[in-house]
Amino acid sequence: MSHPLKQHLIDPEICIRCHTCENTCPIQAIEHNDDNVVVDASKCNFCMDCIPVCPTGSIDEWRVVEAPYSLEEQYEWDELPEQGDVTLDDAPSDEQSNDEGDADPVAALLAEAHKGAGGKARAPASAAKPTINLYNLSNAVEAVVQGNYRLTAEGADTDVRHIILDFQGKPFPVLEGQSLGIIAPGTNEKGRPHLPRLYSASSPRDGERPGYHNVSLTVKRDEGGLCSNFLCDLKKGDKVDVTGPFGATFLMPSDPAARLLMICTGTGSAPMRAFTMARERTVGAREGGMVMFFGARTPDSLPYFGPLKKMPEKLLHKHLVFSREPDQPKEYVQDRMRAEEELVAEMLQDPNTYIYICGLKAMEQGVEEALNNITESTGESWQALRDTMREDGRYHVETY
Ligand SMILES: Cc1cc2nc3c(=O)[nH]c(=O)nc-3n(C[C@H](O)[C@H](O)[C@H](O)COP(=O)(O)OP(=O)(O)OC[C@H]3O[C@@H](n4cnc5c(N)ncnc54)[C@H](O)[C@@H]3O)c2cc1C
Structure with missing residues (x-):
């Protein structure tokens, strides 16, 4: 008699060993050695917290197995094993069966895993479908x-x-x-x-x-x-x-009327440049609907300072913020966001606003606090709004 199980695995060919999944897992089900990052099947409860934080998508791998792969086996892998044949002479166990009574338990278990994976971070509904993992380490x-x-x-x-x-x-x-x-x-x-x-x-x-x-x-x-x-x-x-x-979620909406609130520091400006150029090519000289808060130490150290200054405000409303300007008080992106509370609050209340935060990890907390203060001032809960925006594919963070 066989009870097929779904097992959560990590693709060693795609994983960049950044350990973000391991640091995120609330129950320490993920561990690593010098070679691989692996998931302990006896601990993993499929909470999916690790899925949206993985920058490569290597975390989103699932197999249906009769007996789970051990940690030792996973440490040895250079590549993931294919989905093997599973002897299905019995239905999936109660806690793993799907309630649709699917005739193929392997397909049902895999589909169930992917349904869960999509629950936390989503791409904007109108975003183009991304191609991912076309090339990997052994096929660059x-x-x-x-x-x-x-x-x-x-x-x-x-x-x-x-x-x-x-x-x-x-x-x-x-x-x-x-x-x-x-x-x-x-x-x-x-x-x-x-x-x-x-x-x-x-x-x-x-x-x-x-x-x-x-x-x-x-x-x-x-x-x-x-x-x-x-x-x-x-x-x-x-x-x-x-x-x-x-990356399958930090994407821009194709809808040219969607408003973008872009908050970045340093090289976090890279995706914002791509968004801005794409929007410029779509809308031309019309209103861009984009607002940027971009922080650096000085104008000299802010990437794309010259081209950004020339970009029409109508297309991109810019707030370039500096923390080490001589004779000026230190100012960070979150300070300017608070100073521009009315603008940010109005954007947050618009269901067609998409937020993108990108840059050094250290910026995340300050930006979150500013968004919290701004929503509080309008009598809303930032946590509730953020959850809604995330589920709508309208809240995106990429920090490293
Ligand atoms: C989704 C995502 C997007 C990113 N986008 C960008 C981007 O657009 N632009 C960008 O510049 N970066 C980006 N990064 C960061 C980038 O991937 C690299 O992490 C970064 O460039 C550092 O890589 P490296 O190989 O130069 O440093 P590594 O060799 O990986 O070293 C990392 C740090 O550790 C230190 N170090 C290394 N070895 C030792 C040692 N033995 N002892 C002590 N210290 C040591 C190094 O000095 C360095 O500071 C992104 C990261 C992610 C996850």
């Missing part, structure tokens, strides 16, 4: 560098680059808000290829110039960092191994 695509330009002033405290990649006619269908994986050359101490690092596309889906289908990245040189230094040092004509695209 080669891109050629078309240009590498410094975005921050020489002498600024941060070196951020605008790097343009060309896929030489090979397909790389990336939407605004998605990321690419970059594999730095060489091997790690175990002689294995380095794991990809993720970088947001900062160009719109049809390319830096319409129809060119090249992709730009906005990369900050991280002192001592492997991949960011590799990228920032690239020259025109150099070749780069790329995986992805990744």
Whole structure:
């Protein structure tokens, strides 16, 4: 007699070992060694908290099994096993059966897992359907560098680059808000290829110039960092191994009337640039419906400062905020949001507003507190509004 079980697994070929899932799991069902990140089947209760936080989607893997794969087996994997044949001489156990009486218990269990996975973070309803995981570590695509330009002033405290990649006619269908994986050359101490690092596309889906289908990245040189230094040092004509695209929820609505509230710091501006250029190409000189709060230490260290200043306010209403301007009080994005409470509150009350927060992890708490204060002032609960917005695909956070 067999009771098929659904088992939650992580795809080792796609996972970038950022451990966000492990840090999010409320019951410590996820663990890792030097090789893999794995899920303990005896602990996992399918709460799905880990699903929306995974930047690659490698966490969203499910198998129906007669006996769960052990942690030891999962640690050995270089790739996920295929869904095997399961002897189904009995119905699924009560707690795992679906109430629709589906004739195929394997399909029913897998469908049930995916239904749960969609419950927390959603893409905007009108977003284009993203392609994900077209290329992975063992099947990367080669891109050629078309240009590498410094975005921050020489002498600024941060070196951020605008790097343009060309896929030489090979397909790389990336939407605004998605990321690419970059594999730095060489091997790690175990002689294995380095794991990809993720970088947001900062160009719109049809390319830096319409129809060119090249992709730009906005990369900050991280002192001592492997991949960011590799990228920032690239020259025109150099070749780069790329995986992805990744990300199925941090996407922009296709509806040109949707309003975007974009809050970012540093390289978190990358997806916002892609959104803005895409919207500009769609609406032309008309009202853009986009508001941006963008924080940096100084104008010299704010990526795209020059082009942003030139962008018409009608298309993109900008608040560039600086925390280290000489003779000025420190100001962070959350301070400016509070100062612009009326504007933010009005946007929050509009069911056609979409929020995007992107940048360093440290910004998240301050922004959340500001949104909380602003909603409180209008007698609403931020938590309730955020849950509704998230379920509607209207609240998106990507911090790293
Ligand atoms: C969804 C997502 C999107 C992202 N988008 C962007 C983006 O658009 N632009 C961008 O610039 N970044 C982005 N990132 C971050 C990016 O993926 C990398 O994490 C970042 O560039 C650092 O990678 P690295 O290989 O240079 O550093 P790593 O080599 O991974 O090192 C990370 C840090 O650890 C330190 N370190 C490394 N080894 C040691 C050691 N032995 N001892 C002490 N310290 C050590 C390094 O100095 C560095 O500060 C994104 C991340 C995610 C998850």
